[in-house]
Amino acid sequence: MTVKTDAVIIGAGPVGLFSVFELGILGLNAHIIDNLDKIGGQCIELYPDKPIYDIPGVPDCTGEDLIKNLLQQIKPFKPEFHLNQRVNELKKNNELWKVITSDNKIFETPNIIIAGGVGSFEPRKVDIKNVEKFEGKSFYYSVKDKSKFKDQIVAVFGGGDSALDWTLELSNIAKKVYLIHRRDDFKGAPHTLNKIKGIAKSGKIEIKTFYQLKGINGDKNLENIEIQKNNEAIETLKIDSVIAFFGLKMELGPIANWGLNLEEKSILVNTKNFQTNEKGIFAIGDICTYPGKLKLILSGFHEGALAARECFVRARPNENLVFQYTTSSTQIHKRLGIK
Secondary structure (H helix, E strand, O other): OEEEOOEEEEOOOHHHHHHHHHHHOOOOOEEEEEOOOOOOOHHHHOOOOOEEOOEOOEOOEEHHHHHHHHHHHHHHHOOEEEEOOOEEEEEEEOOEEEEEEOOOOEEEEOOEEEOOOOOEEEEOOOOOOOHHHOEOOOEEOOOOOHHHHOOOEEEEEOOOHHHHHHHHHHOOOOOEEEEEEOOOOOOOOHHHHHHHHHHHOOOOEEEEEOEEEEEEEEOOOEEEEEEEEOOOOEEEEEOOEEEEOOOEEEEOHHHHHOOOOEEOOEEEOOOOOOEOOOOOEEEOHHHEEOOOOOOOHHHHHHHHHHHHHHHHHHHOOOOOOOOOOOOOOHHHHHHHOOO
């Protein structure tokens, strides 16, 4: 089934989210695709608790606060999010683009807005013998369907929010969860770690620190893993599934193959509407470049506003684009649900 929409936004960070607002007040709908398992991009993945001081009119806020406020701001437009997948392929059909994701979802749209920050976040994979035959079957780098782990013995590797959150979540359905980290210093939220430590007293969760993954074994199915604490003897754990959160790396990914003009891993755009060399494909935020470019969130907001107006022209070729202020436009107020 092909989903038809006015715009597809690649990237669910702050700039991508604000683009939903700018499209929405013009009466355009949007679908947002992100290969992370949560909304927020770098703000949530890299600095959810760190203060941001350069958002106009907001003296300070955390990355998490900013994303929450943006989600509230775009709520009237009911955008649809497609997480844990990335755009693998684009096909042009006259003035429309066919967008195909890694989950084989297909979209047809006149407009694609790339708001992918510094590129797509890709999981850091482990370099261990035989891991390839288990990847996607019993060895995972993200969770798409938690029901797979029901009544299983699961090993979660990592010390950040993703590792802690999923350890806590899976403890509700798994037979047992091992939380394994190479240090005893967890970077995830302290309140989540405290909850995990509380459950660990019952034996449903077991925390193992200063351990690293050394091997995985099994024929058709994963049978056990080998872990080592410092330079001590190898330990073997009977495990059904492994989820490894070893951090993320940032790459352009498939974007590099879309025929767009690039400059040092950034996408070249014009500053009239932030369109690329391909009509109907726009790039905003940290992923785009032009003379005088500043990699600031507020710059991305400006870029998204201008891109949205060109998106309107392409999505509604028989309608006139009339500039309206949000303070006084009854049409915009209606779209925002303001009475």
